[in-house]
Amino acid sequence: MISIKEQEKILKRLDPDFKKLNAKEISDLITQKASRDEMKIFKSMYKESMRLATDSELLIQTGRFVQATEMLEFAISRGYFGNEYLYGLLGDVYHKRGDVKKAKEMYIKSGSIDSLKKAKKLGPISDL
Numbered sequence: 001m002i003s004i005k006e007q008e009k010i011l012k013r014l015d016p017d018f019k020k021l022n023a024k025e026i027s028d029l030i031t032q033k034a035s036r037d038e039m040k041i042f043k044s045m046y047k048e049s050m051r052l053a054t055d056s057e058l059l060i061q062t063g064r065f066v067q068a069t070e071m072l073e074f075a076i077s078r079g080y081f082g083n084e085y086l087y088g089l090l091g092d093v094y095h096k097r098g099d100v101k102k103a104k105e106m107y108i109k110s111g112s113i114d115s116l117k118k119a120k121k122l123g124p125i126s127d128l
Contacts, residue, residue, distance in 0.1 A: 001044070001045070002041050002045065002079075004077070004078070004079070007041075007042070007045075007079060007080055008080075010034065010038050010041075011026065011029070011030070011080060014029050014030070014033045014034065015029055015033075021111075022084070022108065022109055022110065022111030023080075023082075023083035023084040023086075023087050023109055023110050023111050023112075024084040024110065024111030024112050025111055026080050026081070026083070027080075027081055027082055027083070027084060030042050030080070030081050042079065042080070042081035043081065045078060045079035045081060046079065046081045046082040048075075048078065048079075049075040049076075049078060049079060049082055049083070049086060050082070050085075052071050052072070052074065052075035052086075053072070053075060053085060053086055053089060055071060056068045056071045056072050056075070056089055057089065059071065060089070060092065060093060060096070065093050065096060065097050068089075068093050069090065069093050069094075072086050072089055072090045072093065073090070076090070083110075084110045084111055084112040084115065085110075085112070086110075087106045087107070087109045087110035087111075087115065088106070088107065088110040088112055088114060088115040088118075090106040091103045091104070091105075091106035091107040091110060091115060091118060091119075092118075094106055095118075095122070100122050100123070103118075103119075103122060104119045104122045104123070104125070107119035107122075108125060
C-alpha cells in the first residue's frame with residue numbers, strides 16, 4: 001500500500017496542477033503517464049476502493065445513507081485512481097438525501113459522462 005502523500009508525489013510529477021483535475025481526469029492522467037510499477041500501485045488501491053464501493057451500494061439500496069457516505073468518503077481518502085465511480089455514488093447518496101447542491105458538486109468532481117449528465121439534470125453547473 002502507498003500513502004496519499006506518496007500518491008500525490010507521483011501525481012505532481014505527472015502533472016503539477018493535478019489538484020485542479022476531476023476524478024476522471026486524474027484516472028486518465030495515471031493511465032496515460034504513470035510507469036508500469038506506478039500503475040500497479042494505483043490499481044492495487046483501486047481494488048480496495050471498489051470493494052468498498054460495492055458495500056456502499058448495498059447500504060444505499062437499504063436506505064443507510066449515512067453509513068454509505070462514511071464508507072465512500074473513506075474509500076476516496078485512500079487513493080486517487082478510479083474515484084470517478086465513488087464520487088458518482090456519493091452524488092447519488094446526497095441526491096437521495098435531498099442535498100441537490102452537494103450532489104451536483106460530487107457529480108462534477110466525478111467527471112464521468114454519467115455523473116455530468118446527472119449534474120446537468122439538477123440544474124446549471126455554473127450554480128456552484
